[in-house]
Amino acid sequence: SSELTQDPAVSVALGQTVRITCQGDSLRNYYASWYQQKPGQAPILVIYGRNNRPSGIPRRFSGSSSGNTASLTITGAQAEDEADYYCNSRDSSDYDLEVFGGGTKLTVL
Amino acid sequence: QVQLQESGPGLVKPSETLSLTCTVSGDSISGYYWSWVRQPPGKGLEWIGYIYYSGSTNYNPSLKSRVTISVDTSKNQFSLKLSSVTAADTAVFYCARRMYYFDSSGQKMYYFDYWGQGTLVTVSS
Numbered sequence: 001s002s003e004l005t006q007d008p009a010v011s012v013a014l015g016q017t018v019r020i021t022c023q024g025d026s027l028r029n030y031y032a033s034w035y036q037q038k039p040g041q042a043p044i045l046v047i048y049g050r051n052n053r054p055s056g057i058p059r060r061f062s063g064s065s066s067g068n069t070a071s072l073t074i075t076g077a078q079a080e081d082e083a084d085y086y087c088n089s090r091d092s093s094d095y096d097l098e099v100f101g102g103g104t105k106l107t108v109l
Numbered sequence: 110q111v112q113l114q115e116s117g118p119g120l121v122k123p124s125e126t127l128s129l130t131c132t133v134s135g136d137s138i139s140g141y142y143w144s145w146v147r148q149p150p151g152k153g154l155e156w157i158g159y160i161y162y163s164g165s166t167n168y169n170p171s172l173k174s175r176v177t178i179s180v181d182t183s184k185n186q187f188s189l190k191l192s193s194v195t196a197a198d199t200a201v202f203y204c205a206r207r208m209y210y211f212d213s214s215g216q217k218m219y220y221f222d223y224w225g226q227g228t229l230v231t232v233s234s
Contacts, residue, residue, distance in 0.1 A: 033220035
């Protein structure tokens with residue numbers, strides 16, 4: 001079972017703002033990273049650390065964290081943002097293990 | 110630009126060992142952590158394990174008894190072996206670079222910055 005919990009599905013109207021959340025004990029100590037995956041494609045890193053975007057990721061993607069919850073916010077969602085989003089962090093043990101959330105399917109209406 | 114490419118058989122028989130190789134181009138494998146992640150059809154991502162370029166490893170406890178990850182720095186490659194496979198091991202397997210930086214408290218923060226395109230491995234007789 002995953003130690004990071006995500007809502008299975010979220011929808012947003014075109015141009016509106018959407019927040020995708022990820023909950024887990026490890027997030028009290030470690031930042032989450034976020035990955036976008038479109039059908040048939042490999043995941044792409046969109047946010048890492050406190051709120052860092054890799055080169056080429058649009059500014060509408062941002063990250064935040066509070067307590068045991070990390071959030072990925074898309075401000076002004078575009079049709080091309082429709083995808084599965086996964087959070088990832090080290091797990092809550094002391095053994096330097098990695099864990100992924102179950103994923104959130106984002107639908108842009 | 111770092112590129113990763115998975116290679117290996119697409120079909121493995123039950124009880125046999127799955128073997129995949131990830132070839133890294135555009136940067137040296139030295140100095141970094143490298144991981145394997147899998148995704149069963151229609152399901153989410155599952156971390157399998159990582160290897161540091163020096164050879165130290167760490168595995169997902171749920172797979173630890175069956176997994177071996179190794180590295181060949183001379184070829185700029187790292188590999189995955191998963192033994193005693195069953196149909197439940199059918200998945201797309203990705204290799205990825207596990208990058209890190211130090212946050213303001215001096216703690217290492219990890220993330221996967223480059224991924225291979227993935228390769229589907231089906232376990233079937």
